[in-house]
Amino acid sequence: MDTVIKRRETRxxxxxxxxxxxxxxxxIQSMTNTNxxxxxxxxxxxxxxxxxxxxxxxxxxxxxxxxxxVKEIKQRVSIPVVGDxxxxxxxxxxxxxxxxxxxxxxxxxxxxxxxxxxxxxxxxEYKVPIRVGANSGSLPKDLENLPKAQALGEAALREVKIxxxxxxxxxxxxxxxxxxxxxxxxxxxxxxxxxYPLHVGVTEAGTLYNSLIKSSIALGVLILEGLVDTVRxxxxxxxxxEVIAAKKLLxxxxxxxxxxxxxxxxxSRTVFDVExxxxxxxxxxxxxxxxxxxxxxxxxxxxxxxxxxxxxxIAGTKSGVVVFHKGEIVGTFTYEMGxxxxxxxxxxxxxxxxx
Ligand code: SF4
Numbered sequence: 001m002d003t004v005i006k007r008r009e010t011r012x013x014x015x016x017x018x019x020x021x022x023x024x025x026x027x028i029q030s031m032t033n034t035n036x037x038x039x040x041x042x043x044x045x046x047x048x049x050x051x052x053x054x055x056x057x058x059x060x061x062x063x064x065x066x067x068x069x070v071k072e073i074k075q076r077v078s079i080p081v082v083g084d085x086x087x088x089x090x091x092x093x094x095x096x097x098x099x100x101x102x103x104x105x106x107x108x109x110x111x112x113x114x115x116x117x118x119x120x121x122x123x124x125e126y127k128v129p130i131r132v133g134a135n136s137g138s139l140p141k142d143l144e145n146l147p148k149a150q151a152l153g154e155a156a157l158r159e160v161k162i163x164x165x166x167x168x169x170x171x172x173x174x175x176x177x178x179x180x181x182x183x184x185x186x187x188x189x190x191x192x193x194x195x196y197p198l199h200v201g202v203t204e205a206g207t208l209y210n211s212l213i214k215s216s217i218a219l220g221v222l223i224l225e226g227l228v229d230t231v232r233x234x235x236x237x238x239x240x241x242e243v244i245a246a247k248k249l250l251x252x253x254x255x256x257x258x259x260x261x262x263x264x265x266x267x268s269r270t271v272f273d274v275e276x277x278x279x280x281x282x283x284x285x286x287x288x289x290x291x292x293x294x295x296x297x298x299x300x301x302x303x304x305x306x307x308x309x310x311x312x313x314i315a316g317t318k319s320g321v322v323v324f325h326k327g328e329i330v331g332t333f334t335y336e337m338g339x340x341x342x343x344x345x346x347x348x349x350x351x352x353x354x355x
Pocket of ligand 1: 265268270271300
């Protein structure tokens with residue numbers, strides 16, 4: 001099924017070798033959690049994130065030394081790198097000079113506007129875009145009486161206006177709240193006011209379960225409304241989970257090609273370990289960029305009927321498993337042989353789809 005989404009018309013922002021906005025596919029972002037000054041571990045993590053499907057990565061630049069490390073990091077990774085900078089304009093300029101592909105700042109916390117002007121001058125010279133935005137945790141005092149979503153939008157707009165004042169329009173905006181509904185409303189609000197692309201995510205979304213649910217609701221709604229240009233699913237812990245989650249979200253919305261593993265919820269008829277088989281199949285297909293649906297079902301009673309939409313499926317029987325392909329039974333096997341058969345058919349389907 002194709003997803004019909006009318007994307008909001010936005011400017012295009014070039015970030016290294018990637019594009020955000022202007023109808024370009026929604027890009028997947030994540031952020032390292034290494035000490036950026038430790039170049040080896042930062043590069044290793046970026047490469048791990050890229051392998052998982054990350055397309056733009058952000059690194060924290062808390063010190064001038066970390067900004068100097070950008071040069072080496074950039075030489076050894078292939079996805080665009082964004083520098084996250086607070087307060088110190090010198091770090092931003094150092095990062096730009098060392099080849100950063102985009103910077104994330106809040107002009108409002110850089111201090112004197114002459115410092116912002118200096119950042120803008122360097123960003124223009126090196127063609128480095130800037131992401132500005134607002135976060136529900138750090139709203140300006142004078143906006144606190146407004147409804148939260150509006151306050152977020154207005155706070156982001158303030159940051160945008162500072163850059164525009166110095167003739168800078170190579171901008172991506174984010175308005176982030178840790179609340180799902182506020183995130184949705186704030187993005188709707190800012191989307192009506194400007195045509196800069198939007199970086200969308202629920203901030204501080206929490207641990208895996210919490211973030212997956214919050215992020216799926218907020219991003220799902222906003223993606224279907226056409227307002228999202230790039231995403232980050234924030235999850236406490238290993239950043240690779242953020243990338244896996246974002247990839248799955250875009251795949252399940254039919255915006256990317258990828259595997260869809262269907263598994264029954266199990267019931268008293270279940271005769272094999274559905275969860276572990278489904279996990280094994282997920283692992284088997286984790287690097288596949290083709291659309292394929294594989295069904296894992298606990299029994300044959302309802303199983304084959306329930307799984308007939310799948311390209312390939314496996315269902316438990318009392319003595320082994322049944323493997324099926326496009327609703328037709330391939331045969332009955334022992335568990336081990338059934339898994340081999342499943343793999344064989346999965347490869348066959350992928351080959352057919354790729355050709
Ligand atoms: Fe139960 Fe079989 Fe349906 Fe799974 S496929 S939920 S085991 S009836």
